[in-house]
Amino acid sequence: MRELINRSLRAAKNYSLWDYAFLKTTLLSLGILIGAYFAKFFLSHMSLLLSPLIEFEPYPLININ
Known part of the structure; x- marks a missing residue:
């Protein structure tokens, strides 16, 4: 593995x-293309896709005291 990284x-x-x-540019275009073709899938699974971002963000959007 180390040899592959090097x-x-x-x-x-x-x-x-x-x-x-x-x-x-290629990766951005590919991401837009995949998002356009599978929009229904990504919209229906949005909570599953965003949960790691909300769970482990360093600065929470909502301040709970």
Whole structure:
């Protein structure tokens, strides 16, 4: 496992700014596409998807005293 991590870090050093920009754009587009195709699924399971964010957030939105 450690060798895989080291290998990926060595490969990432060869990436240029354009490579990172293309990767981020591609992942953003893929996320929007998946969200558009499976909107019903994500909306019906919203509480399940957001519960880890609400449970473990460092600064709670609601202050309970």
